[in-house]
Amino acid sequence: MKQSIVSVIMPVYNTKQWVWKAIESILNQTFKDFEFIILDDCSNDWSYEICEEYAKKDKRIRLYRNDKNEWLCYTRNKLISLITTDYIASQDSDDISKRDRLKLEYEFLSNNPEYCVVWWNCEIIDEKWKKIWLRKYSDNISKNILKKSPIANPSSMYRKSYLDKVWWYTTDKKLDGTEDYDLWLNFYLHWYFIKNLQNILIEYRIREWQTKSNIKKILKSTIYIQKKYIKLWVRTTISDKLYLLCEHILLLLPNKFIDFLFRTITYEKS
Numbered sequence: 001m002k003q004s005i006v007s008v009i010m011p012v013y014n015t016k017q018w019v020w021k022a023i024e025s026i027l028n029q030t031f032k033d034f035e036f037i038i039l040d041d042c043s044n045d046w047s048y049e050i051c052e053e054y055a056k057k058d059k060r061i062r063l064y065r066n067d068k069n070e071w072l073c074y075t076r077n078k079l080i081s082l083i084t085t086d087y088i089a090s091q092d093s094d095d096i097s098k099r100d101r102l103k104l105e106y107e108f109l110s111n112n113p114e115y116c117v118v119w120w121n122c123e124i125i126d127e128k129w130k131k132i133w134l135r136k137y138s139d140n141i142s143k144n145i146l147k148k149s150p151i152a153n154p155s156s157m158y159r160k161s162y163l164d165k166v167w168w169y170t171t172d173k174k175l176d177g178t179e180d181y182d183l184w185l186n187f188y189l190h191w192y193f194i195k196n197l198q199n200i201l202i203e204y205r206i207r208e209w210q211t212k213s214n215i216k217k218i219l220k221s222t223i224y225i226q227k228k229y230i231k232l233w234v235r236t237t238i239s240d241k242l243y244l245l246c247e248h249i250l251l252l253l254p255n256k257f258i259d260f261l262f263r264t265i266t267y268e269k270s
Helices: 019-027 047-057 072-081 101-111 160-166 179-189 208-212 215-231 238-250 255-266
Strands: 006-012 034-040 061-065 087-090 115-125 131-135 157-159 193-205
Touching (some): 019 034, 034 072, 072 179, 087 101, 087 160, 101 193, 179 193
Parallel strands (some): 034 061, 115 193
Antiparallel strands (some): 115 157
8 A cells, every 4th residue: 555644643531522533534635645653541431432333434544543542642542553654643632623623734744844833823613613712822832831731632643753763652641731841841952944824724622521620731831841841951031931831830720720810811802
C-alpha cells in the first residue's frame, strides 16, 4: 500500500457519546492522504466498540487498545511510536475537526519547513454540542508562552522529525493533562518556529469535570511547568513573573471562581 503523508493520532477514554463524531470529522476531511491511529486507554463504556465499527469500514483507521488504563502522556507517546509519517495531527475523541483542517495544516508545514508546529483557534462547545465561546490564540508567542499554553493541542499538526529532537511528550506523571504545554515550551526552548493560522477549524469540547474537580490540578501543573522552563533559561519578563505570582494566589481561591476568571479572560462570546 502507498504510504500516507499525514498521521492523525487520537487517544480515547470513555467518550462514547462523542467519539463517533470525532472519527467522522477526520474521515470526512477534504485532505484524504492520511492514516488514522486510534488508541483506546481501556475504556469501560462503549468507546472501543464504536471505534471498532469504524475501523472495519475504513482501512485508513488502525485501532489499538492499552492492556490497562494508562496515563495520557503514555498513551500519546505510544500513538507516536505507531506512526509512519513525519506529519502528526492531534485529534481528541470529544472534539470535531472542520473539513479543511488537515489540508490547510499540511499545506502550511510543507511550504514552510522552518516551522515545527501549526494550529488553529477554537470554537468552544459544551457536553450537549452547544457552541458557547470562541478561543483565539495570540501569534505573539514570546509574550504569552510563559503565561499560558499558546496552542490548542487537538487542533495542532507538528513534525515528528522535530519531536524526536525534544524527546516526545514528557514522562512526568505530574504533568498528565498539561503534557502539551510542556511540549510547546520545549519546542520554544529549542528555538523552533510555531505558528497560529488564526482561522477557527476545531470545535473544542469543555466538560464539567474539567472545571469542577480538575482545575486546581491543571493550575498546579501549569505553575510547575512554568517554573521548570524559567530554570532552563527560557527568556522571562517581569510580566511573566507577575503572572506566575497571580497563579499562586489563585490556588487559594475556590474552584468556581478560578473557572469564572479563566473563562472571562480567555474566551470570547460565540
